[in-house]
Amino acid sequence: MPPVAEGDNRRASPTTRRAGARRAGAVYTPRVAVDVVLFAFHEATLKAFLVEPAGGPGGGCWAFPGGLMRVGETLDQAARRELRASTGLRDAYLEQLFTFGDPTRDPAGHVVSVVYLALTAAAEVAGAACAKYRQGRWYGVSELPRLAYDHERVAQVALERLRGKLEYTNVACNLLPDGFTFAELERLYAAVLGRKLDRRNFRRRLMASGLLRRLPATRRGRHRPAALYAFSERTPRVIALL
Numbered sequence: 007m008p009p010v011a012e013g014d015n016r017r018a019s020p021t022t023r024r025a026g027a028r029r030a031g032a033v034y035t036p037r038v039a040v041d042v043v044l045f046a047f048h049e050a051t052l053k054a055f056l057v058e059p060a061g062g063p064g065g066g067c068w069a070f071p072g073g074l075m076r077v078g079e080t081l082d083q084a085a086r087r088e089l090r091a092s093t094g095l096r097d098a099y100l101e102q103l104f105t106f107g108d109p110t111r112d113p114a115g116h117v118v119s120v121v122y123l124a125l126t127a128a129a130e131v132a133g134a135a136c137a138k139y140r141q142g143r144w145y146g147v148s149e150l151p152r153l154a155y156d157h158e159r160v161a162q163v164a165l166e167r168l169r170g171k172l173e174y175t176n177v178a179c180n181l182l183p184d185g186f187t188f189a190e191l192e193r194l195y196a197a198v199l200g201r202k203l204d205r206r207n208f209r210r211r212l213m214a215s216g217l218l219r220r221l222p223a224t225r226r227g228r229h230r231p232a233a234l235y236a237f238s239e240r241t242p243r244v245i246a247l248l
Contacts, residue, residue: 034116036115036117037115038118039072039117039119040088040119040120041122042070042085042092042121043103043122043124043160043164045147052146052198054164055071055093056144056153057071057141059139060137063112068150069154070121070153071088071089071092071139073088074117085124095131098124099126099180100123100124105121111155123168125181126181127181128183147161173199173247175242175243175244176240178198182237185221185236187225188209188233188235191212212247215245216238217247218235218238221235221236
């Protein structure tokens, strides 16, 4: 691009503006954003909710929903606001995942992103409700499209966290509704972990953990009625399962 006249920074690239600020002795302050990786277990598949930005450097790609923090917000408040605005969800499980601060991660400038992991059992409710996105939809985690920014790395870190927590906590309770069969629970674990389970050992460990309670109802299947279960509690709890 042609050289930018001194004092006219409006058309300069972010890199040029930062360099000009350093030469002038100014302080360039990175912006802080939050991004939310939302997972759901839907149609026997672990899925992630992605949005298509309406413009900007993420245009033409998919990304996890997110945005800049507002003055006076906490990180948790910003994450819940962005999740609600982009999906309509108000009560999803949410925890802080990791902070991504590579200066080159966003072509528009130096943006530090605090990423959150979110889980829901209501995949059918989520839908892009924000004007800054063209659309939003669920993708299987093994079939994610090309992602904007550094969101491919973000997806890897989020999946690793979920897999780890599934093995030593009751976090699975946030991915299933009240009233599920043991086969559905087993499919959830296998889908998240990406491997087959020893069915007999898995059932024995889970039943001995006290995490489940049997419901009086059953669900009719192709053969015989299947027993229904619910989690004994949804408060986060540490327990070795696998």
